[in-house]
Amino acid sequence: MARILIIDDDESVRNSLTRCFAGRGHEILLAASLSAGMELAMTGVDIIYLDLGLPDGDGKKAIDDLSAIAPFPEIIVITGMGNNYGAQETMASGAWDYITKPASPHIVKASLQSALNYRKDRIANLKIKSAFDECGIIGDSPSMKRAKRLISRAAESEASVLILGETGVGKELVAQAIHANSCRRAGPFVVVDCSNLSESLVESLLYGHAKGAFTGAHTDHKGLVARANGGTLFLDEVGELPPSLQKSFLRVLQEHRFRAVGAAQEQTSDFRLVAATNRDLESMTHSGNFRSDLLFRLRTVEVALPPLRDRDSDVTLLADHFVARYCERYGQPPKRISPQLGKVLEGYTWPGNVRELGNVMEAAVIEAGDDPAIYPKHLPRNVRMSCLDTPDRGLAGDRGERTAPDAPPGQPPAGRDPSPEAAGVRAVPTYEEYKSLRDTAYFTQLMAACDHDIARASQTSGLSVPSIYRHLGLAGIPTRSKAKR
Incomplete structure (x- = not known):
């Protein structure tokens, strides 16, 4: 028997789905709003039927939150919005299925049965595993919890992995975690930065060269592919791999055989490939800048990392981590993050993601010196000024309020409701x-x-x-x- 949660503001839909599942022994939970659905999901459910258009929230945004609640239910989206509204995003977020209303009982029952069969097989095949070494990956937001589950699964296999994400989200750290938790953890982890490969030297760098292969080749040189034997070869920014090399590397990836420059014999290398990029490789294949057959080989397993701006609850957590790290590095006493600083950090969009946050907090620790806490004044100017881009945002108080220059001391600016409730509501928009x-x-x-x-x-x-x-x-x-x- 499964626990099935139906989140839909349409009573007729809730009743129809309930009748559809009647007589099968399942426990049916009903919610007419997203908030009520969240509360019921916290009690533990197996399957969630989720409408996208809810009165108190966006169903697409809630998929990560709901799927991260133990025992990690399968999400089946059921919506009346036409033209497959949100289908691409919901399936990319890990939804089990996408059903458009009105749906026949046969389609609904088939979707439920396939989801239940999957959960049954997954539970039956659960193994006692050693603790997953996160290798410094920090984050408890729903999107990061989902990413960690994908990373853990990727580490268990020998398949090629493609890590996607914007610059600075931590793709190399994830590649290290995949290697450290794999059966190849005792082998080498070899990094190839494709953005710095010179076309004239790239083959020698990757495959090595024999003595005398060219002017200056005084000895045999072992390439990075050979060095990765028994371990993991990490191609960072694989979208920058020169087109002239893509064909030869595809063969290396398929056969694990290569020939060093100037060598007579081929060599073999038993490596596991992990690649990463901030580029849209699908679009590059359409424009002819990246081989589609190479892309198919790279992304057997795909891990997409969320940008920091979509990891609301992780910003302060990461900031605390960086503050502790840099206080120790520079021999300073431990520091705390002030409430004012927390508001600024959460309001900034972080175009450089986690890497930028680390650099900003390092600068703040240095600027704070012996101060026991870090305030907005310790941040670099571009971050401090960012919170002034929106009207009624400031750096001085916990609410981010600014007082008009001509306001009498202790009184609110002219034209504002003096009540604390009104000041809090009107002066500062919600974070969302x-x-x-x-x-x-x-x-x-x-x-x-x-x-x-x-x-x-x-x-x-x-x-x-x-x-x-x-x-x-x-x-x-x-x-x-x-x-x-």
């Missing part, structure tokens, strides 16, 4: 409102600059095509086809 405004402004400008061309927008922003579509959908910004109608 603030983030939405910033995201909407960015993607409006991006699409205008790119003439609503999704591929160009992806190349310009460094975001993947699915990520572009997700942000456009949330902001209500039309794609090229809709804009030109």
Whole structure:
């Protein structure tokens, strides 16, 4: 018997699904809102039928939150929004199935049965595993919990892994975690930075060369592919791999055989490949800049890392970690993060992601000196000023309020409700409102600059095509086809 949760604001839909599952021995839980559904999900459920258009929240945004609640239920999206609204985003977020209303009982029952069969097999095949070494990966947000589960699964296999994510999200750290938790952990972890490969020397660097192969080759040289024998070969920024090398590397990846420059005999190397990129390789294959057959070999397992701006609860957690690290490095006493600083950090969009946050907190620790706490004044100027981009945001108080210059001491600025409740509500937007405004402004400008061309927008922003579509959908910004109608 399974516990099935139905989250839908339409009573007729809830009743229809309940009748559909009647007589099968399942326990049915009903919720008419997202908040009520979250509460019921916390009690432990196996399957969730989730509507996307809910009165108190966006169902697409809730998928990560719901799927991260133990015992990690399967999410089946059921929606009346036409044209497969949100299908790409919901399936990319890990939803089990996507059903469009009205759906026949046969389709609903088949989807439920397939999800239950999967859960049964998964539970039956559970093994006692050693603790997963996160290798310094920090984050408890729903999106990071989901990413960690994918990383753990990837580590258990020998398949090629492609790690996707914006610059600075920690792709190399994830590659190290995959290696450290794999059966190859005792072998070497060899990093190849494809963005720094010179086309004239790339074959020698990867495959090595024999003595006398070219001027200056005074001895035999072992390449990185050979050095990775028995371990993991990590291709960082694989989207920058020169086109002239993609064909030969595809053969190496398929056969694990290669020939050093100037050598007569081929060599073999038993390596496991992990690659990473911030580029949209799918779009690059369409434009002819990346081989599609190489992409298919790279992404047997795909791990997408969320940007820091989508990891709300992790920002302060990471900031604390960096503060502790740099206080120890520079011999300073431990410092705490002030409430004012926390608000600024959570309101900033972090275009450089975790790497930028680390650099910012290092600068703040140095600037704070012997101060026991870090305040916004200790941050680099660009981050401090970012919170002034939105009206009624400031750095002085816990609420981020600023007092008009002509306001009498101890009194609110003219025209404002003096009550604390009104001041808190009117002076500062909610974090979700603030983030939405910033995201909407960015993607409006991006699409205008790119003439609503999704591929160009992806190349310009460094975001993947699915990520572009997700942000456009949330902001209500039309794609090229809709804009030109």
